[in-house]
Amino acid sequence: MPTFFTHTLAIFQKDLKTEWRTKERLSAMTFFAFLVILIFNFAFEPGSPIMQSAAPGIFWIATTFAGLMGLGRAFAIEKQNDCLLGLRLTPADPGAIFLGKMLGNMVAMLLLEALILPILVIFLDVEVFAVLPRLCVPIFLGTLGFAAVGTLFAAMSMNTRLQEALLPILTLPVLVPALLAAVESFRGILEGDTLSDIFPWLKLGGAFAGLFGAACLLLFEFVLED
Amino acid sequence: MQYIGYMTAAYIIIWVAILLYFLNLAKREKDIWEELQGLRATLNRGESTPQDNV
Amino acid sequence: MRRPYIPAFVFGILALIGLAIAPYMALMYAGMEKDMGFAQKIFYYHVPSAFMMYIGFALCAIFSALYLYKKDKKYDIWALCSAEVGLLFCTLVLLTGPIWAKPIWGTWWVWDAQLTLTLMLWLIFVAYMMLHSYSEDSLQSAKFRAVLGIIGFLDMPLIHYATKLWRTHHPEVVRGEEFGLPLDMKIAFYFCVLTFLMLFLAILFKRVSVEKAHDELESIKSEIRDRKAILGQLGSD
Numbered sequence: 001m002p003t004f005f006t007h008t009l010a011i012f013q014k015d016l017k018t019e020w021r022t023k024e025r026l027s028a029m030t031f032f033a034f035l036v037i038l039i040f041n042f043a044f045e046p047g048s049p050i051m052q053s054a055a056p057g058i059f060w061i062a063t064t065f066a067g068l069m070g071l072g073r074a075f076a077i078e079k080q081n082d083c084l085l086g087l088r089l090t091p092a093d094p095g096a097i098f099l100g101k102m103l104g105n106m107v108a109m110l111l112l113e114a115l116i117l118p119i120l121v122i123f124l125d126v127e128v129f130a131v132l133p134r135l136c137v138p139i140f141l142g143t144l145g146f147a148a149v150g151t152l153f154a155a156m157s158m159n160t161r162l163q164e165a166l167l168p169i170l171t172l173p174v175l176v177p178a179l180l181a182a183v184e185s186f187r188g189i190l191e192g193d194t195l196s197d198i199f200p201w202l203k204l205g206g207a208f209a210g211l212f213g214a215a216c217l218l219l220f221e222f223v224l225e226d
Numbered sequence: 227m228q229y230i231g232y233m234t235a236a237y238i239i240i241w242v243a244i245l246l247y248f249l250n251l252a253k254r255e256k257d258i259w260e261e262l263q264g265l266r267a268t269l270n271r272g273e274s275t276p277q278d279n280v
Numbered sequence: 281m282r283r284p285y286i287p288a289f290v291f292g293i294l295a296l297i298g299l300a301i302a303p304y305m306a307l308m309y310a311g312m313e314k315d316m317g318f319a320q321k322i323f324y325y326h327v328p329s330a331f332m333m334y335i336g337f338a339l340c341a342i343f344s345a346l347y348l349y350k351k352d353k354k355y356d357i358w359a360l361c362s363a364e365v366g367l368l369f370c371t372l373v374l375l376t377g378p379i380w381a382k383p384i385w386g387t388w389w390v391w392d393a394q395l396t397l398t399l400m401l402w403l404i405f406v407a408y409m410m411l412h413s414y415s416e417d418s419l420q421s422a423k424f425r426a427v428l429g430i431i432g433f434l435d436m437p438l439i440h441y442a443t444k445l446w447r448t449h450h451p452e453v454v455r456g457e458e459f460g461l462p463l464d465m466k467i468a469f470y471f472c473v474l475t476f477l478m479l480f481l482a483i484l485f486k487r488v489s490v491e492k493a494h495d496e497l498e499s500i501k502s503e504i505r506d507r508k509a510i511l512g513q514l515g516s517d
Contacts, residue, residue: 149431156424161414169410170428173403174435176396177442184446200445208438215434222348222423228317229383236322236379237303240329240372247368247483255490258497265500 007092011100018077019108025073026108033066033116041123055126056186060142060179062116067109067146068171071154072164074105079158088224098151098220102213106147113139131189138189138198141205142182145212149174152216155223174212181205288485295482298475310468322380324469328476329372330398335480336366337401340408341433344426356422357495359429360412361487365480367405373398393443400439404432418498 019025040058044051051058078084087097121128128135150171157166181204188198195202306324313320343359346352377395378388389395408428415421461469 152427152431156411156427159416159420159424160411161416162410166407166410166414169407173400173407174431176400177435177438180442180446204438204442204445211434211438212431215431219348219427219430222427225423229319230317232379232383233318233321236376237325239375239379240325243368243372243375244479244483251483251486251490255493258490258493262493262497262500265497265504269504 004093004096007090007096008099008103011087011092011097012103015074015101015104016107019104025070026111028073029066029070029108029112030115032069033062033112034119036062036065037116037119037123046123047125051124052126053187055120055124056183056190058124059113059116059120059186060183063109063113063143064146064172064175064179065168066112066116067105067150068168070108070112071105071150071171072157072167074101074108074151075154075158076164084224094221094224095217097224098217101155102147102151102216105151106143109143109147110140113143126190128190131192134189134195135186137195138182138185138202138205141202141209142178144209145178145205146175148209148213148216149178152220152223155220177204178208178212181208285485285489288482288489291478291482291485295475295478298471298478302472302475305468305471310465311462313465316384319380319383322376324472325476326373326376326380327469328473329369329376331473332369332476332480333366333373333398333401335477336362336369336484337405337429337433337436339484340366340405340429344429347422347426348430353422353495356426357488357491359426360422361484361491363405363408363425363429365484365487367402367409368483369476369480370398370402370405374402391443391447393440393447396443396447397436397440401432401436404428404435408432 037058040054040061041051044054075084078087088094092100117128120126150167153170153174154167157163157170160166181201185198185201185205188201302324306321310321310324312318339362340359343355343362347355347359377398381390382388408425411425411428412421415424
């Protein structure tokens, strides 16, 4: 079992390192998320109460779409020069490859979220910082669920004719419960709910992350093999 | 006769959808069958004159 | 070669008999509901369709798991066909639901748990079909679809719980009424469920036989290609 985690860690570090060298994926994701938030301001009355009540939704829409873009890139990179084949030839267990990749995607998304929360505060004028510690819990659970399902589906969609274009089609319908949980918890916390008030939603977010984390870990083997 | 129009619409939709699916299925089967016939014909020709296949 | 596929034939005959009697059961035998009138009669087709949808998607998940475990092509064919037939009934549910909702709830669509779940399942299994169409390699496509079939099935309770938490609308009441039905309505309803089950099985077996034929055709074609390649090599030598 320890080798499993060493392998996971090695793949995770590899992804972080390649990302750190260029920072291209994270910067593209953040800029894209920023643009999504901006477009919402043009599409609706800026500064209106509607925008404030829609803030949790806008945050998660921006995160989801930027995240999907990042996931597509994460596997597009591996496809160049047959890196995925190289990964498969290593003694690492498919589960370890999945976990390493998933952690890499998750860290990228958490960084993205940390970067766009201030943007949300500036443009939509929502009081986020006072409730930040509480807010971290549903955001973490939502990101974990997203990264699990997204990593599995990204590996799948890269091997189809549509490539990245299929990724949102596969991911979004499955992701609905996790997104609902994340958005509703966010909304509740902004309205002053405590963690125990939104416990049903946290339970759902946790169940999604746990169930699909485990399922994707087991199923990744079949996606990877030839 | 309350809402009889809605009911008729729903029933017709169900019948039409199932019928369309069945027709589609029949067409798929026919296509496969025809392709198989074509292949068999080619194979028979191929057996008599093997050079044709090259 | 074109063997008659007996299960599809038998279930097809039973389904046809059922379908011929079903309108009588729904319209004449079962009494008229006071408030909903004829709109209530949509339920004799709508709810059995929903049952068949669940059976189709559940079968898809079971065969998907079997396929990944045993790696036998036949399970993949069954999984694909169950998903497709499940999707057909899912579409029927989504089409007839709003027609009932419009006169009764006054609106075509309500975001309640049952409706949202059905819509999400429809989307997931449309994605499943897309995965089938847009894959480059049939073996890989089979594995990917199996993975999605299992994931989609696991998602079902979560979507249901989520939408229930999100919107608690009136469906409980409506469904409660539906099953606290007077005996005549109940008999008509179960008759329709049985008829739809026959219809479901007939379509499924038929679909599987077509898919098996297709699979056979593909393997013959690839064999011919291989032989041609060998002959070509011999010719050039």
